[in-house]
Amino acid sequence: MILQTSQLTKKFGGNVAVKDVSFSIQQGKVNAIIGPNGAGKSTFFNLITGIHPPTEGQIFYKGEEITKYPANKIAELGLARTFQTTNLFERATVFDNVVVGHRLRTKSNLFDAIFRTKRLKREEETCKEKALEVLDFTGLSNVSDQLVANISQEEKKRVAFALALATEPEIVFLDEPTAGVNPDETEELALLIKKMAEKGLTVCLIEHKMQMIMSLADQIMVLNYGEKIAEGTPEEIKNNEEVIKAYLGGGSASA
Numbered sequence: 140m141i142l143q144t145s146q147l148t149k150k151f152g153g154n155v156a157v158k159d160v161s162f163s164i165q166q167g168k169v170n171a172i173i174g175p176n177g178a179g180k181s182t183f184f185n186l187i188t189g190i191h192p193p194t195e196g197q198i199f200y201k202g203e204e205i206t207k208y209p210a211n212k213i214a215e216l217g218l219a220r221t222f223q224t225t226n227l228f229e230r231a232t233v234f235d236n237v238v239v240g241h242r243l244r245t246k247s248n249l250f251d252a253i254f255r256t257k258r259l260k261r262e263e264e265t266c267k268e269k270a271l272e273v274l275d276f277t278g279l280s281n282v283s284d285q286l287v288a289n290i291s292q293e294e295k296k297r298v299a300f301a302l303a304l305a306t307e308p309e310i311v312f313l314d315e316p317t318a319g320v321n322p323d324e325t326e327e328l329a330l331l332i333k334k335m336a337e338k339g340l341t342v343c344l345i346e347h348k349m350q351m352i353m354s355l356a357d358q359i360m361v362l363n364y365g366e367k368i369a370e371g372t373p374e375e376i377k378n379n380e381e382v383i384k385a386y387l388g389g390g391s392a393s394a
């Protein structure tokens with residue numbers, strides 16, 4: 140277990156978005172969080188990655204309590220996240236978008252930038268090398284000089300992965316990584332996610348595409364109205380009465 144939450148709760152006014160959720164993310168595996176619309180999935184991600192502070196409960200990363208850490212500190216620890224609508228720079232090239240990712244690991248400051256110090260040049264070189272490596276890994280080398288505005292939706296999803304990978308994370312949090320792409324492209328992206336876990340990365344993702352999740356995930360947690368109603372292997376989840384009830388009772392899961 141690389142990351143654990145203990146009785147995590149988030150209230151927005153009177154609305155309890157996440158309620159008492161204790162969950163362990165398994166290292167080097169694909170961990171999925173599913174649930175009907177408004178179940179609290181994105182909020183749960185936001186709590187772990189420091190975007191919102193929890194109202195109650197604790198978060199531990201490799202045994203260290205990180206509950207109150209701000210998002211930048213959490214990112215530095217090795218937790219990277221993508222968003223449903225990742226804000227890429229559309230008028231910049233794929234390469235330039237990805238180079239930015241590794242800046243998290245560099246130390247150059249304004250002084251270095253003004254005087255173009257050796258440190259700056261060395262770090263620029265490392266950022267470029269890292270960008271080339273992750274572009275290769277995500278299958279984007281052939282479009283690296285193109286403007287993001289001119290590439291396909293599926294390629295944009297890959298750029299979002301590449302950006303996260305460039306930060307040299309230990310866990311990647313992917314929020315609906317295949318939203319808005321067709322079934323063939325979904326399969327391609329699923330293969331890439333599998334490849335990340337095979338490389339030793341821990342993956343945690345939110346997804347609505349059930350078929351994909353069932354074949355991709357090692358472990359699934361199901362949220363409903365902010366509460367964890369089940370967790371287990373895809374096989375266990377498929378046959379879980381509570382889960383079936385939650386989805387039949389107005390959920391929005393699509394195949």
Ligand SMILES: Nc1ncnc2c1ncn2[C@@H]1O[C@H](COP(=O)(O)OP(=O)(O)OP(=O)(O)O)[C@@H](O)[C@H]1O
Nearest residue numbers: 151154155156174175176177178179180181182183
């Ligand atoms: N910043 C916020 N302020 C107030 N309420 C919020 C905020 N973010 C989420 N909520 C509420 O918390 C609940 C859970 O929302 P959340 O977006 O986490 O669900 P979700 O499972 O990710 O949904 P979806 O699948 O539709 O993305 C909802 O009732 C939502 O309206």
